Amino acid sequence: MSTTQVPQFIDMEAKIIGPLTLRQFLFIAAGGGLIFGLSFILQTGLLIIVGLFIAALSIALAFVKINEQPLYKVIINAFKFYISPRLYTWKRQPKSKELIKPVKPIVEKPKTQQRRLTSEELQKIAEELENKK
DSSP states (O other), rough: OOOOOSSSOOTSOOOOOOOOOOHHHHHHHHHHHHHHHHTTOOHHHHHHHHHHHHHHHHHHHOOOOTTTTEEHHHHHHHHHHSOOOOGGGGOOOOOOSSOOOOOOOOOOOOOOOOOOOOHHHHHHHHHHHHHOO
């Protein structure tokens, strides 16, 4: 018998650069590159304040998970939610349907007296029908 190994952690990203995945490394590298670029533009006091904010944001994007979702996906989904139009189809107004059918007025026919045929008249009608055959 040959045994095959089933992958256990298929939803984990591969560690590319040390203990970091490629995505984590790119978030941290982008934050560091942005701080480095701002060091030529901003004064030291302002650079420290902005640099701490950018560093905290890049580390949070790289490592923080909310409900097993990375922070960058949560931010993207929140942005899509707030800019997308909301159409609630379950609040659609029902079409007006007549639940009660209109009642037609009942017109009574005037009562006519029905005349009874005599036996002689019935016999005459029967003879006429036999002659037509």
